[in-house]
Amino acid sequence: MLFWSDKHRKAFAVLEYGLMTRAPLTVVTGEVGAGKTTLIQALLRKADDDMRVGLISNARGDRGELLRWILNAFDIPAPADADYVRLFQIFQDFVLTEYAAGHLVVLIFDEAQNLGAETLEELRMLTNINSGTDELLQLVLLGQPELRDIITRPELRQFAQRVSATFHLGSFDEANSVAYIRHRLRHAGGTGDEIGDEAARRIHAESRGVPRMINKIADLSLVYAAAAGLAAVNVDLVDELIGDGLILIAAPEPGPRLVPAQETERKRDLS
Known part of the structure; x- marks a missing residue:
């Protein structure tokens, strides 16, 4: 039932490119219901045997809870009383062990706009596990359009610099x-x-x-x-x-906010 529109083909190509080049961070955004999760499911069906893939949807919480989400995605047991340092060490040991076995660890976050700026920065820190020319851990983020707004904030410029490929999946014409x-x-x-x-x-x-x-x-x-x-x-x-009112459709996303100069120009045009 998967329909390959031109935009969906491009978005899928970006995801495949990210995996092929072992990009540390790949980001795909799109409106609610645009087909982001469908693309990820298609991507997982094509995943190589040498990939260990963890999928997380709607993760929330502080950095300690984030690490528990991640460990759970890979079925990695962790003590209930483990602190952040211990949780990080468990995950790092897992990544290094998989790398030694010739496996690439890929962590996919769906609805990543729910993570927030602080948690995204924490994810960037996880990519420090990568060393030299070898990428041991890849992150793929899918989210609604506001994810792009979050990533482009000044305080997340280091995160944005590590994004190797990004694509926005729009609606059909x-x-x-x-x-x-x-x-x-x-x-x-x-x-x-x-x-x-x-x-x-x-x-x-x-x-x-x-x-x-x-x-x-x-x-x-x-x-x-x-x-x-x-x-x-x-x-x-x-x-x-x-x-008959059987379909509930949300209002369209608001347009871009006018900066002061644009607002002044608009008022001049209306006067």
């Missing part, structure tokens, strides 16, 4: 939304025509091209069509579904 709907219908056993092009374009407009929202609207449209005895979803049926 109309053509990709229509192709995406057809793709999923066909892979589900249909012809691809169960949702007409005009209806698909209406779904795109309502979903703003976000794959997760496209799925929801398209699925419920098919339910409505079946209930009405229709062979295909038309635009009137999509409008009926939306009018």
